[in-house]
Amino acid sequence: MSDQAQGSKAAQDAILSRRRFLxxxxxxxxxxxxSGPAQATESKAIVWDRxxxxxxxxxxxxxxxxxxxxxDEGASVICVDHHFETGGIAVMSGGDIRIxxxxxxxxxxxxxxxxxxxxxxxxxxxxxxxxxxxxxxRFADENVATxxxxxxxxxxxxxxxxxxxxxxxxxxxxxxxxxxHEWPVRTDNLAIDQGRNGSGIVxxxxxxxxxxxxxxxxxxxxxxxxxxxPFAGRVLGVTIEQVDRWFQxxxxxxxxxxxxxxxxxxxxxxxxxxxxxxxxxxxxxxxxHHGQATAPANAAGEISAMQIGAALWSVGNETxxxxxxxxxKGRLAVRDNYVRGKIGPESSVFFRHRAxxxxxxxxxxxxxxxxxGLRFWDETDxxxxxxxxxxxxxxxxxxxxxxxGPVWAIFDSAAVEREKWQTTYPHVDRGGGYFFSGATLEELxxxxxxxxxxxxxxxxxxxxxxVERFNSFVVSGKDLxxxxxxxxxxxxxxxxxxxxxxxCLHDSYTGLRTNKNCQxxxxxxxxxxxxxxxxxxxxxxxxxxxxxxxxxxxxAGMEAARSS
Amino acid sequence: xxNEAYPxxxxxxxxxxxLDAGGGFTLMVAIxxxxxxDLAKARVVVMEGDKQQHExxxxxxxxxxxxxxxxxxxxxxxxxxxxAALSLxxxxxxxxxxxxxxxxxxxxxGFTLSPAYCDLxxxxxxxxxxxxxxxxxxxxxxxxxxxxxxxxxxxxGCALQGQRLCVSDSDGSLVAEPVLQHAHHDAEGLWWGEGAxxxxxxxGLNQFxxxxxxxxxxxxxxxxxxxxxxxxxxxxxxxxxxxxxxDDVTGSGVEAAHVRLGVHRxxxxxxxxxxxxxxxxxxxxxxxxxxxxxxxxxxxxxxxIDLTIKASALPPKDPYERWQG
Numbered sequence: 001m002s003d004q005a006q007g008s009k010a011a012q013d014a015i016l017s018r019r020r021f022l023x024x025x026x027x028x029x030x031x032x033x034x035s036g037p038a039q040a041t042e043s044k045a046i047v048w049d050r051x052x053x054x055x056x057x058x059x060x061x062x063x064x065x066x067x068x069x070x071x072d073e074g075a076s077v078i079c080v081d082h083h084f085e086t087g088g089i090a091v092m093s094g095g096d097i098r099i100x101x102x103x104x105x106x107x108x109x110x111x112x113x114x115x116x117x118x119x120x121x122x123x124x125x126x127x128x129x130x131x132x133x134x135x136x137x138r139f140a141d142e143n144v145a146t147x148x149x150x151x152x153x154x155x156x157x158x159x160x161x162x163x164x165x166x167x168x169x170x171x172x173x174x175x176x177x178x179x180x181h182e183w184p185v186r187t188d189n190l191a192i193d194q195g196r197n198g199s200g201i202v203x204x205x206x207x208x209x210x211x212x213x214x215x216x217x218x219x220x221x222x223x224x225x226x227x228x229x230p231f232a233g234r235v236l237g238v239t240i241e242q243v244d245r246w247f248q249x250x251x252x253x254x255x256x257x258x259x260x261x262x263x264x265x266x267x268x269x270x271x272x273x274x275x276x277x278x279x280x281x282x283x284x285x286x287x288x289h290h291g292q293a294t295a296p297a298n299a300a301g302e303i304s305a306m307q308i309g310a311a312l313w314s315v316g317n318e319t320x321x322x323x324x325x326x327x328x329k330g331r332l333a334v335r336d337n338y339v340r341g342k343i344g345p346e347s348s349v350f351f352r353h354r355a356x357x358x359x360x361x362x363x364x365x366x367x368x369x370x371x372x373g374l375r376f377w378d379e380t381d382x383x384x385x386x387x388x389x390x391x392x393x394x395x396x397x398x399x400x401x402x403x404x405g406p407v408w409a410i411f412d413s414a415a416v417e418r419e420k421w422q423t424t425y426p427h428v429d430r431g432g433g434y435f436f437s438g439a440t441l442e443e444l445x446x447x448x449x450x451x452x453x454x455x456x457x458x459x460x461x462x463x464x465x466x467v468e469r470f471n472s473f474v475v476s477g478k479d480l481x482x483x484x485x486x487x488x489x490x491x492x493x494x495x496x497x498x499x500x501x502x503x504c505l506h507d508s509y510t511g512l513r514t515n516k517n518c519q520x521x522x523x524x525x526x527x528x529x530x531x532x533x534x535x536x537x538x539x540x541x542x543x544x545x546x547x548x549x550x551x552x553x554x555x556a557g558m559e560a561a562r563s564s
Numbered sequence: 565x566x567n568e569a570y571p572x573x574x575x576x577x578x579x580x581x582x583l584d585a586g587g588g589f590t591l592m593v594a595i596x597x598x599x600x601x602d603l604a605k606a607r608v609v610v611m612e613g614d615k616q617q618h619e620x621x622x623x624x625x626x627x628x629x630x631x632x633x634x635x636x637x638x639x640x641x642x643x644x645x646x647x648a649a650l651s652l653x654x655x656x657x658x659x660x661x662x663x664x665x666x667x668x669x670x671x672x673x674g675f676t677l678s679p680a681y682c683d684l685x686x687x688x689x690x691x692x693x694x695x696x697x698x699x700x701x702x703x704x705x706x707x708x709x710x711x712x713x714x715x716x717x718x719x720x721g722c723a724l725q726g727q728r729l730c731v732s733d734s735d736g737s738l739v740a741e742p743v744l745q746h747a748h749h750d751a752e753g754l755w756w757g758e759g760a761x762x763x764x765x766x767x768g769l770n771q772f773x774x775x776x777x778x779x780x781x782x783x784x785x786x787x788x789x790x791x792x793x794x795x796x797x798x799x800x801x802x803x804x805x806x807x808x809x810x811d812d813v814t815g816s817g818v819e820a821a822h823v824r825l826g827v828h829r830x831x832x833x834x835x836x837x838x839x840x841x842x843x844x845x846x847x848x849x850x851x852x853x854x855x856x857x858x859x860x861x862x863x864x865x866x867x868x869i870d871l872t873i874k875a876s877a878l879p880p881k882d883p884y885e886r887w888q889g
Contacts, residue, residue, distance in 0.1 A: 244630075246637050335638075351633070362854035364822075413750065431634055439717040439754035442694035442789060446719075452639050460694065464791065472794040475702045476769060477824055477850070486850045488822035488829065492698040492793075494715055495751040 046226060048237065048257040052076040052215075054560050055238055055258045057222045057301055058265035060088020061198070061546045062535025062553030064205040065146070066263045067214045068153055069557030075260060077214045077557075082221035082243050082295070085348065087202040088267050089291030090546055091190050092341055095179040095197025097150075098547030101143035105157055115140040122543060130316035132540030138516035139541060139551050146551045154204030156181045190294060190347045195340075201546060219243055220254065222300040224307070225262060225531065231309040231522070235262050235530035238304075246352070247296060261530045261560035264301030264520075265553055267291075268508025268536030272299035277402075279318040279510060282392040284403030286453040290328070290338035290506040293352035297508060301537045305512050309522040310531070313513030313539030327388045328506050331357035332409050332499035333428035333435040338506060345426050355429035358421045358499060364488055365415040367470055368501055370395045371405035371454055373445060373462035375470065378484040391503050397456065406453045409501040410444075410467065412493045423497065434500035441467055444496045451500070467491050511539040518556035519563070530563065532556040570599035572667055572680035577643055583654040585688040586784050587720035591652055593665060593682065594645040595622070601673035603646070610652065611664045622648040622667075658785055660687050690785035692719040695729070695774050696754075703796040703827045704763045710795055714774055715756035716744050722784065724755035728777040731759060733770065741777070763797050770795050796827055801841035804868045809836045809851055809858070812874040821853040821875065849873065 053075035056067045064086065067079040081088070100106055101115040118140035123131045151157065157180050180200035183189050189199040210216070220240040227235050237257035242250040269275040270289040277283055289297060302312070330337035334357035343353035360366070363380045368391075370376055377390040392404045416423060428435035433451035438444030442460030449457050471490040473479045479487055512533045513521040520531040534556035535549035577592040597603060603625055610618035628644040629635060635642065655661050666681040693716055700712035714731075716724045724744045731740040742759030764770050772795065776788035805825055809818040809832050817836020822829065826847040830838040847865050851858040856875040863871065 248637055352636075354633075354636070364852060364854070432636055432639060439715065439748065439751035440694035440696045440789075442692065443717055443719070460692075461789075464694070468792045468794075472769070472771075474829075475794045475796050475827075477827060477829075477848075485852065486824050488824070488852055490698075492696070494696055494698070494748060494754055496696075 046236070046239075046255050046257075049254045050078065051237075051257040051259060052078045053258070053260040054078075054263060054557070055080065055256050055261075056263045056265055056557065057081075057238065058088060058267055058535070058537075059083075059086040059206070059216060059218070060265065060267055060295060060535070061090035061093070061202065061549035062267075062537075062556070063088065063263075063265035064202055064209055065149070065550050065553035066265050066532075066534055066557030066560070068205060068209050068212060069149070069554045070263070070561040071209065071212045071214050071557075073558055073561035075561035077209075078217055078256060079209065079214055080217045080220050080222065080238075080240055080256075082219065082247055082298075082300075084219045084245060085190070086206045086216065086218070087190070087199070088295045089297070090198045090549070091188075091202050092196055092291060092294060092343075093198025093546055094195055094340065095182070095200055096545040096547075097179065097201070097550065098543055098545050099143045099147050099551060101140060103144050103147035104151070105147075115143060118143055122541060128542055130314045131542060132314055134516045135514065135538075135540040135552075138555060139548065142551050142555055143547075146554050149554055150180075150201065150205075150550065153208040155201050156204070187346050187348065190349055191341060191343055198546060201550070217254075219245075221247065221249075221298070222264075222266065222304055223253070225264075225304040226255075227308040227528070233529070235308070235528060238262055247298075258530060261532055261563050263518075263553075263556050263560045264305060264512065264531070264533040264537050265535050265549075265556070266298070266301035266537050267295060268297040268511060269299030269302055270505050270508045270536075271296040272303075275299040275302065276318075276505070276508075279315060281402045282404070283505065284400075286403060286406050286502055287327075288336055288502065288504050290336070290341055290504055293336040293343070294349050297536065299537075301533065302512055305520055305528075305531060305533065308528065308531075309524075310520050310528060311513040311523045311525075312510060313521075314542070315510045315539070317509040317539070317542040327384070328504045329382055329387070330501065330504040331359055332501050333358045335429060335432060335434050335500060336504070337500060337502070338504045350426075354432050355425070355434070356427050358419070358427060360409075361419055364484075365419055366409045366411035367467070367491065368407050369410055369458075369463065369466060370407060371448075371456065371458060372396065373458045373460075373466055375466055375481060376404075378479070378482045380484055388503055400455065405455070406451065406500065407502045408448065408458075409499045410441075410463070410491060410496065411499075412491045412496050414493045415489065415491070416497065418489070428499065436498045437495045438498075439494050439496075440464075441496055444498050448498060453502070507544055508536040509539075509542045511537040514538055514540070514556075517559040518552055519559060532560045532563075569669065569676040569678040570597055571678045572597040574665065574667060574680045574682045575645075576665070576682050576684060577647055579684055580686055582687050582689055584691050584720035585654060585658050586656040587691065588651065588653050591650045591665070591684065593622075593648045593650060594643060595625070595648055595667075596645055597677060599672070599675040599677055601675040601677075603648075603672070605672050606667055606677065607670055608648075608650065609666045609668060610650075611666055612655075612661065617663065618650075618652055620650070622650075654686075654688050656688075656784065658688050658690060660685065690787040691722060692787050692789065693717065693724070693776060694719075694789040695776075695791040697774055697791050697793040700793050700795055702794065703798040705800055706763055706765045706767065706797050708763045709760050710763050711758065711760045712793070713756055713758055714742050714744075714791075715748060715751070715754045716776070717751075717754045718786065720784070721753050722786075727755065729757075729759070729774055730777050731761065731772055731774050733764070733772055739772065763795060765797075767797050767799055770797060798827055799843045802844050803842060803865050805840050805842055805847075805863075805865060806868075806870045807832070807838045807840065807849075808870070808872045809838075809853070809875055810872060811856075812876050818853055818856065818875050821851050821856070821858075823873075824848070824850040824852075851875070 054070040056079040059081035101118045122136045179197045183199035183203040224239040242252040271292045334355040372395045381387040436447045441464040445458040445460040445463040448454045474487045474490045520528045534552035573596040575594045606622045625646040663684045669679040727744045739761040740759040742757045744755040745757040748754035775790045809821045821832045825840045828840045832838045858875045
């Protein structure tokens, strides 16, 4: 049998295995809930429904490695996730795994990179001034072992990536570009556009975890972490609540006891409006968060841990503009509009995404206005200090001084032709209120209140005047308001369109304080026995992508299983 | 079957507060009744005081369905009650009105329903009419005929065919009186026509205003909107500039590049070429094509000239560049 044929056979076996396990997982969850008691309010009153060594909250980029690593140490493990699938947001990721330090593929490519290089990179005084160097040191030292761990658990890397030539340059290492094969079943990948190589990590890890005996409890969300005393003693377990396919609570609870530890790998807090506003008050409800329709980063782990005394850490990372709280200009006409998070109708989560969205090839084809119908910046700009800073500025309504309100792309039928956009299902979300059309600009503006974030009607005459003024700039060749480079196209040919273009948030760069073993630390600087944390719910490392999550997840699971 | 009457509860769902006078609208009514009968057959009557305005069957009910593609709890509270959609016509007179939506006592499929009602209070207003102008050329030469298209839309969907419009210049002088004649093929409810006028003699940017001609339309009150557009008047061109936009690496022409030479705008053809007639003097050359870097330049035009503009293709955007940390 050829290598290719063997690979194909292996992939088919993996797919069959995954489907078999998914069915088994569903039965486990349903059976457990049927006997589930009401939520406990005090530790002494808790009736435990299940008892295992390690409970992992989250089945994504950090949860899956944590579960496997704990199981490898001999612990019994239950992995809980609020989505009905595993993979978190990582399954939609490009698969950018920043782990290097001299792994097998790097050596084969002639790289001399070491763990010290990794450490230097992620503690760079200019770019990573808020890093926790103790945690970064452990992260750096575990890079190679984690690469080996991934390969041992079925992740298939076939190339070193595109950044080999950058090795050795200060601040840039070979680690970006380390990507695995994409999982071969597109519908399992959730995202349709090619290059979603994150699926090549989480799908093999899920299969490996199930093969090793990790139990999965899906469609359950974390409600409470139980400790012996409110702010003292060891962690005993968790209460989780069943959610429906929209993550709505179902008032059916389970109490899970952890003999050794609970590991929080719930993916951060970007979707939790109140939590993210602790770091940036502007990030009000209108800003959507990447992955929220697949696996919302709801801060359940952080909040539950803080309720028993846990501290946050490296909060400066969150607002470190440029690479901190990342904001994306996004695709148009879809609520969850991260530019590389395109979800198609064949995906199991399309019902929450509702549309593919429209990719913009030339921002000169439209104008961007706020809820008041006014332009606010040069539409061709994408800078943090320019476009995003102004997008997040208030619009003048004294009732809403935080947050810039929704941003709408306004364009005409000529722009639709130039961009070759399709303005029908499944490309745009009309029913949800993220895409509108109108014969005139006034009619268009009047419809926008159907969007829940458009809190007051957009004045039709304001929108018309904005467009007429912009069209005069096209005639004269000069944008007198925002210096956009000689706007080439008028917005004049009916029908007119308004498409959701509000900036989309990405990543959480602040989370719980841990020591280098990923054990959670409280506000007094004391370790919380039996509580661990990894990935985007953990503070201390400001690194985008899967590497940080996978490495810390593996460390957390390993250390959790070893804890007494 | 029982002779006991089943109670009925009716409530308006998101009732409108303002309506176009004489305009059609849909009123959503939530209805609850335990009678095991087909409520779609239930008769409803709309009363204004003691005067009946409307009578019809409830029609098929809209039932809550969490599997429906329209269900999305992120968009606010979900109406879980059965709903009926009543198609009604608002009063023709402007002002406030109060209607009572009544379900009289009646028998359906052998089951008796108790009477029920709910009230609608709303205001009627004039129809908002809006205008749009397109295809007005710019720049034009002094005295050249400016032909343009103009469309009008009534918020209540009134047919505006035959409606006269007034186009005036910045001094308020009437320059054209186009008439709305055709239903637009792609913009629902938009009626459009063509107009023309002679371009002003003075060189520079000229603003024009379009309004509905005075008078009611279709016997219903309308609030007339207006629109503005700009036309730039230039001197008579003296020279021709032949422009070729080429990829600086491949040497091939760049198609559909937007070229601005002074106040003139053209797009390159499939060969990357364009031709512009301009007046003498210094002219700013600005070329825009997404994915290319094309420096702006200024040229002196005192004869017909050929101009080659080099465009540097930008490298494909690395989606991970921003994450380099």
